[in-house]
Amino acid sequence: MATSKKHYSPKAPGNEFAAFVCEASATESLVPILAERGWSLESVSMGGIENAIRSLGASPSPQFLVVDLSDSIDPKGDMNALAEVCEPGTSVIAIGTLNDVSFYRELIDAGVIDYFIKPVSPNDIRAAIEQAEHLTAAPQEAAPMTEAVSHRSVAVIGSRGGSGSSLIASTLAWITAHRMGKSTALLDLDIHFGTSALVFDLEPARGLVDALDNPGRVDSLFVERAVIKESENLAILSAEASVSEPIHADPAAMTHLIEELRAKYQVLVMDLPRYVAAQHPFVISEATDVIIVTDLSLAAARDTIRLLNFVKEIAPSAKVYVAVNGLGQNGPVEVDQKDFEASIERKIDWLIPFDPKSVVASAKQAKFIAQAAPGSKIIAKLREAAETIVGAPEEVKSESVWSRLLGKGQK
Secondary structure, three states: OOOOHHHOOOOOOOOOEEEEEOOHHHHHHHHHHHHHHOOOHHHEEEOHHHHHHHHHOOOOOOOEEEEEOOOOOOHHHHHHHHHHHOOOOOEEEEEEOOOOHHHHHHHHHOOOOEEEEOOOOHHHHHHHHHHHHHHHHOHHHOHHHHOOOOOEEEEEEEOOOOOOHHHHHHHHHHHHHHOOOOOEEEEEOOOOOOOHHHHOOOOOOOHHHHHHHOHHHOOHHHHHHHOEEOOOOEEEEOOOOOOOOOOOOOHHHHHHHHHHHHHHOOEEEEEOOHHHHHHOOHHHHOOOEEEEEEOOOHHHHHHHHHHHHHHHHHOOOOEEEEEEEEEOOOOOOOOOHHHHHHHHOOOOOEEEEOOHHHHHHHHHHOOOHHHHOOOOHHHHHHHHHHHHHHOOOOOOOOOOHHHHHHOOOOO
């Protein structure tokens, strides 16, 4: 069995597939794949991983191997035993009933293509085999994932509804991608009412919902297909789930998704609603930087204090910033800056002014505000914030005539 995703090598034809399952229903999920690939039903045996270890110890390993861990008393030990008898180059797909994210990570780190919790669908197995073929055909594509990348995970939270945290998250992501030359992902965790795709005039896909429903399928290839590409450097993962469709995100699913995004992109900006932060505090714990967006009201001061204490407890090593948004939008403030800072016992990091001209220009041109008014006070202040968090911008190559003609970098 391969011990790293970058070491797959093709095996000789003639011994392509074998599966060792624990019950007939697992066999049924493999039948469509067997028919599509022209593989024999005889390649599927009962007995699960125990039979797999016994059989492969006495015969050549297949190119693709499905093993069922359902009856295993010691799944980790049995997988180690399987590795001893599997030849290098075998692509292993595991299925079972153990729902444990730590176990899943151990399997993936050991080189298993994927692990699916039963019941398993033909689409799950099909996708895993296609992924294995992708890795075999182009092993160099997986190598960059192992390289150390300086990464920032930025969580943006509003202390009150309507604080403008979503627009700030979107603008920060755009600036880091377009002005600072960083590969950036924007993750909008408001599953039903998120606006990250909308502000860029893009259509949200089901990738985010699928990722939360099927954590076993989430890998670098899945992420590549699930995101919406705003440009070469900016990818957006957003949803617009039906209001009548309840989404109960598995913490393990959300953790795994964030890990994949962290591994793939230099900057991850998370638009994090307050209720998601409260329900899934581990999302905050994964952040390197947290921005609390607020206004200068009494209620906002109270909730900013609560969020500051929450972040300190959950992510003590994260850098925390406070941004006041829309300063001057509604006339005199309820709490002046000095009193607000005294209440929260810290300085405000950024005062982002209300800029109606830029907002109107954005609306008239039907463009994102950073595109419609790049020289506005709002963008200047958020550029300052981005440089504080991410560092000095990299040299960004100007778009050539050829790229404009070919449509590269366009939405």
